[in-house]
Amino acid sequence: MSAVEVPNTQPIDGRLLAGAEFTRQLAARQRRGRLWARFFSLSTVVAVVALITLLLSIINDAFGFVISTYRVDPTTLAPDGNLELLSNEELAALLPERRLGAYLRDNLSVVPPTEFPSVPLGQALPGAILPPGVAEKTFAETTVEERRSILANNLNVDLLASLVELDVVSEDVRETYTLIESLFERDRIEREYEEKFGGASATDTVKYFRSWLSLDFITAPQASSPEVAGIRTAILGTVWIMAITVVFSFIVGVGAAIYLEEYATGNNPLERFIETNIRNLAGVPSIIYGLLGLAVFVRVLEGITQGRTILSASLTMGLLVLPVIIINAQEALRAVPSSLREASFGLGATRWQTILRTVLPSAMPGILTGTILAMSRAIGETAPLIVIGASTTIFVDPSSVVSKFTALPIQIYDWTRRPQDDFRSIAAAGILVLLVLLIGLNATAIILRQRIRRSLQS
Amino acid sequence: MSATNSGSAYSFELKDMNVYYSDKLAVDSVTLSIQARKITAFIGPSGCGKSTVLRALNRMNDLIPGAKVTGDVRFMGRNLYDPNVDPVEVRRRIGMVFQKPNPFPKSIYDNVAYGPRLLGIRQKSTLDDIVENSLKSAFLWDEVKGDLKKSGLALSGGQQQRLCIARTIAVEPEVILMDEPCSALDPIATQAIEDLMLELVKKYTIVIVTHNMGQAQRVSDFTAFYSIRKAAEADGIERRWGLLVEYAPTEQLFSRPTSEETERYIRGEFG
Numbered sequence: 191m192s193a194v195e196v197p198n199t200q201p202i203d204g205r206l207l208a209g210a211e212f213t214r215q216l217a218a219r220q221r222r223g224r225l226w227a228r229f230f231s232l233s234t235v236v237a238v239v240a241l242i243t244l245l246l247s248i249i250n251d252a253f254g255f256v257i258s259t260y261r262v263d264p265t266t267l268a269p270d271g272n273l274e275l276l277s278n279e280e281l282a283a284l285l286p287e288r289r290l291g292a293y294l295r296d297n298l299s300v301v302p303p304t305e306f307p308s309v310p311l312g313q314a315l316p317g318a319i320l321p322p323g324v325a326e327k328t329f330a331e332t333t334v335e336e337r338r339s340i341l342a343n344n345l346n347v348d349l350l351a352s353l354v355e356l357d358v359v360s361e362d363v364r365e366t367y368t369l370i371e372s373l374f375e376r377d378r379i380e381r382e383y384e385e386k387f388g389g390a391s392a393t394d395t396v397k398y399f400r401s402w403l404s405l406d407f408i409t410a411p412q413a414s415s416p417e418v419a420g421i422r423t424a425i426l427g428t429v430w431i432m433a434i435t436v437v438f439s440f441i442v443g444v445g446a447a448i449y450l451e452e453y454a455t456g457n458n459p460l461e462r463f464i465e466t467n468i469r470n471l472a473g474v475p476s477i478i479y480g481l482l483g484l485a486v487f488v489r490v491l492e493g494i495t496q497g498r499t500i501l502s503a504s505l506t507m508g509l510l511v512l513p514v515i516i517i518n519a520q521e522a523l524r525a526v527p528s529s530l531r532e533a534s535f536g537l538g539a540t541r542w543q544t545i546l547r548t549v550l551p552s553a554m555p556g557i558l559t560g561t562i563l564a565m566s567r568a569i570g571e572t573a574p575l576i577v578i579g580a581s582t583t584i585f586v587d588p589s590s591v592v593s594k595f596t597a598l599p600i601q602i603y604d605w606t607r608r609p610q611d612d613f614r615s616i617a618a619a620g621i622l623v624l625l626v627l628l629i630g631l632n633a634t635a636i637i638l639r640q641r642i643r644r645s646l647q648s
Numbered sequence: 649m650s651a652t653n654s655g656s657a658y659s660f661e662l663k664d665m666n667v668y669y670s671d672k673l674a675v676d677s678v679t680l681s682i683q684a685r686k687i688t689a690f691i692g693p694s695g696c697g698k699s700t701v702l703r704a705l706n707r708m709n710d711l712i713p714g715a716k717v718t719g720d721v722r723f724m725g726r727n728l729y730d731p732n733v734d735p736v737e738v739r740r741r742i743g744m745v746f747q748k749p750n751p752f753p754k755s756i757y758d759n760v761a762y763g764p765r766l767l768g769i770r771q772k773s774t775l776d777d778i779v780e781n782s783l784k785s786a787f788l789w790d791e792v793k794g795d796l797k798k799s800g801l802a803l804s805g806g807q808q809q810r811l812c813i814a815r816t817i818a819v820e821p822e823v824i825l826m827d828e829p830c831s832a833l834d835p836i837a838t839q840a841i842e843d844l845m846l847e848l849v850k851k852y853t854i855v856i857v858t859h860n861m862g863q864a865q866r867v868s869d870f871t872a873f874y875s876i877r878k879a880a881e882a883d884g885i886e887r888r889w890g891l892l893v894e895y896a897p898t899e900q901l902f903s904r905p906t907s908e909e910t911e912r913y914i915r916g917e918f919g
């Protein structure tokens with residue numbers, strides 16, 4: 191068929207517009223089109239502005255001037271005030287005497303806090319390096335030197351330094367200023383510093399520009415005071431949880447998707463019921479999954495999961511993202527052209543060979559994208575972790591799947607709930623860390639996907 | 649309606665074969681025998697069931713939920729639809745080339761080695777050998793031997809179709825079924841495939857579906873003409889099904905068709 195010329199002068203028959211009438215109508219159609227195009231670009235602008243505002247407000251809180259007072263000037267304790275240059279013993283010697291029991295109890299003891307004073311230390315601190323003869327004594331029977339020695343020998347230098355920072359140096363951030371204030375209201379900040387704290391002449395007060403997001407913040411363990419609190423414990427908790435979640439949900443989710451797409455016939459009422467309900471499950475509020483995880487993994491399966499542990503959290507998160515992974519994997523499998531399946535079967539492949547050698551490789555980019563999307567959702571989920579029993583008072587790094595844990599969103603949530611300004615600042619820094627992790631996750635996904643796609647095409 | 653028996657063995661013997669798609673009759677009572685090492689062409693109007701019959705010959709229809717084949721379908725004297733027959737074995741012995749070239753999104757080498765690998769062949773030298781021979785048989789070797797790592801999708805349409813034929817040959821089938829293998833190709837690529845078929849028929853039985861009368865006459869030894877029957881149902885819905893109208897040596901079918909319908913179709917007056 192050759193191209194047909196559009197008649198614009200003579201009507202073909204009475205029903206179609208022509209001539210001036212057609213021109214007028216065309217102009218109206220074009221106008222309507224332009225109106226919609228403007229609406230769409232406006233929507234994009236709204237979305238971009240919202241995102242930028244969000245990011246700026248976080249950055250605004252994470253950087254800025256602070257005015258701090260110290261109980262003990264850190265420069266009198268270590269060169270340049272850098273506590274990390276001191277040895278374990280030197281740090282332990284600086285710790286306040288009356289807090290030694292609390293340090294042991296919080297960081298090393300495995301018995302319930304109330305029993306700690308009455309149990310022999312060999313039993314309360316199994317595996318700890320103890321001075322000779324101390325194992326049989328209860329805490330009350332030990333000398334101060336023995337207590338310091340246990341701390342020096344069993345806590346790492348970072349933790350000791352942060353304890354000294356917390357309880358000896360005891361920096362107290364009295365005033366925090368946002369980035370915008372720090373940039374545009376320097377005079378007011380200076381005036382307040384003079385009026386309230388005596389300015390630069392005061393001995394125990396300093397004003398400095400503080401980046402709440404810093405290497406120290408990322409590498410320091412969680413602590414109860416915002417000046418020294420770091421996010422390492424939470425990052426590690428999140429990394430552990432995500433690692434186990436992705437393994438569990440990927441294997442189970444892709445397996446289920448393969449079954450539903452490639453094996454199930456679709457005529458079986460049970461299969462249809464399952465299909466529909468997987469979609470419904472994807473919309474169930476995450477707190478419900480938390481309750482389910484609490485009942486099943488924390489309580490019923492306590493023998494395996496050891497209660498409120500990383501494993502329980504990971505399995506709960508795994509269930510939470512499972513429907514999303516299944517649905518995305520199903521879509522990806524469905525998108526594999528049937529001509530490829532036929533080609534494989536036509537060469538005498540079994541169903542499994544066809545799946546393994548043709549269907550899965552073609553679907554893999556889509557499956558990975560879905561998985562990463564699901565992980566992005568999981569990494570910020572807070573409610574189920576709260577229900578499962580993530581603790582915000584964990585100061586030691588997780589070391590196994592049955593460790594107690596805290597996680598980034600939990601930590602951020604906890605910090606934002608506190609009234610003080612400085613907690614708002616570390617919460618903002620924590621959010622930035624979470625965002626960077628999220629971007630890293632998505633970047634990995636994109637790179638992985640491109641690489642697979644390229645290897646498929648050439 | 650049956651081809652003259654020239655004494656050579658039949659590859660397929662169909663007797664009263666019906667094919668249904670979810671209980672709707674698609675092809676009614678096909679009876680024909682397909683001679684080994686000959687080219688048999690299926691012609692007929694669109695929707696008359698040529699592809700359906702072709703796909704019944706290597707149990708490709710098994711993959712379509714609801715598709716059902718009844719009647720007697722024999723391959724080398726054996727009932728193709730016997731419960732003891734594994735369709736995987738059937739498809740290995742009866743290869744298929746599709747209307748649209750469908751190379752895997754893999755290298756040329758991996759495309760051809762796909763079938764042998766399914767059969768467990770791992771040895772590099774054996775695979776190299778099979779790949780080279782298959783590509784030579786498909787007259788593609790000279791064009792691609794420089795870069796076997798190139799993606800199969802990077803070839804031209806005609807080259808892709810020859811790659812698909814090479815891939816089929818690589819598993820050493822006894823029969824090659826081709827469903828309109830040239831419909832997406834230009835005349836030169838079509839010529840290449842036709843030459844290839846005339847070469848391959850020395851070793852393989854070939855069944856080809858084509859809409860091109862000239863092609864059927866140029867390459868095939870036997871031609872089967874299918875047509876459509878319609879009937880109005882009680883509820884006003886029209887029911888259509890296909891059937892075999894005439895089956896004869898190609899020369900005879902095109903010069904002296906016995907059925908008036910065949911004659912009208914080959915003269916281009918159908919419908």
Ligand SMILES: Nc1ncnc2c1ncn2[C@@H]1O[C@H](COP(=O)(O)OP(=O)(O)OP(=O)(O)O)[C@@H](O)[C@H]1O
Nearest residue numbers: 669674693694695696697698699700701712888890
């Ligand atoms: N997968 C399927 N499910 C249901 N009905 C089908 C299916 N495939 C084919 N049919 C029907 O079977 C009939 C025959 O189709 P078939 O594809 O065999 O025709 P054909 O002769 O190959 O046509 P064409 O020349 O257009 O390829 C048609 O009415 C078609 O609608």
Ligand SMILES: [Mg+2]
Nearest residue numbers: 698699700827
């Ligand atoms: Mg067809």
